Amino acid sequence: MSQKKLMLLGGLRYLLPVIEEAHKMGIYVITADYLPNNIAHKYSDEYCNVSIIDKEAVLKTAQELKIDGILSHAVDPGVVIAAYVAEKMGLPFQCSYEAACILQDKSKFRQFLHDNGFNCPNAKGYTNAEDALKDVDYFNWPVIVKPVDSAGSKGVTKVEKKEDLPSAIDFALSCSIGKHFIIEDFLDKVGAQSSADIFTVDGKLVYPAYSDQLFDSNAANPYTPAIEIWPASMEQKYQDDLTNQLQRLVTLLDMKTGIYNVESRVCSNGKTYIMEVSPRGGGNRIAELQDMATGQSLIRAEICKALSLPLEEISSPVYDGVWCNYIVHSDKEGTLESFDIDEQFRKKYVKDEGLIVKRGDHIVPFNGANNSLGTLFLRAENREEMDSILENVHNYVKINLN
Numbered sequence: 001m002s003q004k005k006l007m008l009l010g011g012l013r014y015l016l017p018v019i020e021e022a023h024k025m026g027i028y029v030i031t032a033d034y035l036p037n038n039i040a041h042k043y044s045d046e047y048c049n050v051s052i053i054d055k056e057a058v059l060k061t062a063q064e065l066k067i068d069g070i071l072s073h074a075v076d077p078g079v080v081i082a083a084y085v086a087e088k089m090g091l092p093f094q095c096s097y098e099a100a101c102i103l104q105d106k107s108k109f110r111q112f113l114h115d116n117g118f119n120c121p122n123a124k125g126y127t128n129a130e131d132a133l134k135d136v137d138y139f140n141w142p143v144i145v146k147p148v149d150s151a152g153s154k155g156v157t158k159v160e161k162k163e164d165l166p167s168a169i170d171f172a173l174s175c176s177i178g179k180h181f182i183i184e185d186f187l188d189k190v191g192a193q194s195s196a197d198i199f200t201v202d203g204k205l206v207y208p209a210y211s212d213q214l215f216d217s218n219a220a221n222p223y224t225p226a227i228e229i230w231p232a233s234m235e236q237k238y239q240d241d242l243t244n245q246l247q248r249l250v251t252l253l254d255m256k257t258g259i260y261n262v263e264s265r266v267c268s269n270g271k272t273y274i275m276e277v278s279p280r281g282g283g284n285r286i287a288e289l290q291d292m293a294t295g296q297s298l299i300r301a302e303i304c305k306a307l308s309l310p311l312e313e314i315s316s317p318v319y320d321g322v323w324c325n326y327i328v329h330s331d332k333e334g335t336l337e338s339f340d341i342d343e344q345f346r347k348k349y350v351k352d353e354g355l356i357v358k359r360g361d362h363i364v365p366f367n368g369a370n371n372s373l374g375t376l377f378l379r380a381e382n383r384e385e386m387d388s389i390l391e392n393v394h395n396y397v398k399i400n401l402n
Helices: 013-024 055-065 076-089 097-103 106-115 129-133 162-174 236-252 286-294 298-306 343-349 383-391
Strands: 005-009 028-033 046-049 069-071 123-126 143-147 157-159 181-185 194-201 204-207 212-215 225-230 258-266 272-278 322-328 334-341 350-355 374-380 397-401
Touching (some): 005 055, 028 055, 046 055, 069 298, 106 272, 123 129, 162 181, 194 212, 194 236, 225 383, 236 272, 286 350, 343 374, 374 383
Parallel strands (some): 005 028, 005 069, 028 046
Antiparallel strands (some): 123 181, 194 258, 322 374
16 A cells, blocks of 8 residues: 655644654655745655645646645645645545635635624625725724735734724735735624634534633734633533534535634624634644643544545543643744743643744744744643633743843
């Protein structure tokens, strides 16, 4: 039996656990993007220099290499391309290319939700500021302005005053690959928003998951997630409602088997909202943490799906304690002198350190997920203990800049 070949689009650190797991399974891993110095390429078996947003170029490369599967794990720009290549080559993917195009475009997704009776904010997509500025009275202010095709909260602004709209549009456009942005009513949430990875098998949502996604109000971009906690504090009735809505979405878009990153929330009007669904694992190492917290490997399952290998049984997650993905970040700019973790704190609570900076690196304020210094996985016995940890975390985790 010949060795299976798996192509991973992108080269970011989020691919490292996928490469590691694939190698444990005896799989040949090919990474692809146009940045040869990206870290994932050092650990893959083969690197291809190709733009992951050029669908025909990626397809040609995949065909030449005779790959058996393709993923864009935690790499948002490559998701639609991966779906396209999979469809053209008859390879497994979470959904069709058409469905991926809907899910990956915030404007198209909002329209799909609206057309199919899901709870949805008042929203509209644009390609230029002139048209958007004509519609200021269409929205219920304040509003959120964001690119339709970015992840990690890049280019997102909450706008309170109409006169501030042009600068927010410019910011969104600067972060959009396709120069397309969306404006939508700001939804006042109750409690924490959720961002978590789910898994479907043959069109059935077998692994629903919810977290508490928290933000740092002092960050340069206060809409960039800074803390994620599992399990969620969201009331069970709302989780059940969201699970039912997600199952309906999966059915409507004829999604099959695979991992999805989902953002959802409960709002002050008492309604639940599916905000985003992307057919990939989430950034910030979400799948890694959920795997550690539950003992079920979404990463292995996703690899098996991509290569048509048998799946181990996957079921609703049960968490071993309370887990936190703490996104290490700075509110200031400077040169990193040291990063210090209290030794007793480390031994008791830190389960994984995923730091990506070193002494002498230039550190910038936290304006997006790509500005983080890395992640810490923390574990506590209960939510009260975790809340206490996070209230005092700066006493134990210190970033020293010059």
